[in-house]
Amino acid sequence: MALTFCTILGGLAYWPINAATTDLKGSVAIITEKMVSQQEMEWRSSRGAEDRLRQEASLNDLRGAQVLAPSSTVYGRATISASPITSAR
Secondary structure (H helix, E strand, C coil), rough: CHHHHHHHHHHHHHHHHHHHHHHHHHHHHHHHHHHHHHHHHHHHHHHHHHHHHHHHHHHHHHHHHHHCCCCCCCCCCCCCCCCCCCCCC
């Protein structure tokens, strides 16, 4: 009788552990499928750095190619405000 009780109690204690172990194995399998290796991470980071350098070079080329107005004609003159608020009330 005592042996049966201990067996049932041991089975009840083992059952959640077994289920948790099965869930854990499934989770580890999913993680290993989606895991990125260190070599791939290094490749991705170097590729990102190359892309950033290429993008910065393209932006610098575009900025250099823009036609800029001489600063004396744009900013040297006083501008007339189109505001409806006047200084004399």
